[in-house]
Amino acid sequence: MDNSVIKVTVKIENYVHKTGGNDRFNMYKRVRCTTENGETRYFKELVVPGFLNFAMMNKKFNTLYVVDLNKGKAHCLVAYQNDMTVKYDPDELSDIAAGFKRSGLFFWLGGTLASVLSLIAYGLGIILFPIVLYMGWVYFVRIPAALNSQKIADGLRDQGFPLGGMPLGEAAQPKAAAGEWLQ
Known part of the structure; x- marks a missing residue:
């Protein structure tokens, strides 16, 4: 990607x-x-x-x-x-990616089970199974990779974002104007 x-x-x-x-x-x-x-x-x-x-x-x-x-x-x-x-x-984004992975696992496991049961009962699992596989792939693989x-x-x-030299997640300090003191 x-x-x-x-x-x-x-x-x-x-x-x-x-x-x-x-x-x-x-x-x-x-x-x-x-x-x-x-x-x-x-x-x-x-x-x-x-x-x-x-x-x-x-x-x-x-x-x-x-x-x-x-x-x-x-x-x-x-x-x-x-x-x-x-x-x-970056830690918050990693937590969000892990949450999407859990959702993808839910789609894969729960959706596969629902597809098999609906295939046995009504035959709708043939339509449902590819959809849940795709949704599981999006949530488990694609979004966490992004x-x-x-x-x-x-x-x-x-893109020019100032990552270096500044602790991540903190605000940049304003510069003092002429004649002002920074505290």
Whole structure:
């Protein structure tokens, strides 16, 4: 899988929050953003880790780094940058990838069992079995591969994200203006 980190400078206009029981990340659907040029950009589904939820509420232009998870249908916000703050947490992204792996395992095991039982009872398993195999592959293989922390770090470096010299996940310190002292 190639490097698919996308750097966009946008202001988030509106979205539909998809409710769920997951505290590690939130899912947003139909996210509408405005670029600095005034163009409108849409994200069909956007997975936002818990430590980056404030980026969705901010109503000014920010630089967002997103990863394409499923051929343009779903994206994951992996890093955030504005004038004062730089946020990136590879451990949180690894936890999200592990959660997707668990979902894929559920699809494979539970879906295969349901397919076999429905094949025996009604014959619908012939249709159901390839669908659950594909969904299991997407959740167990494809999405965790896209959220690989080494690939994301390489992609962020390629996009100019300031990874080196700063502790990850912490805010950058503002520079002092002429005549001011930093505390």
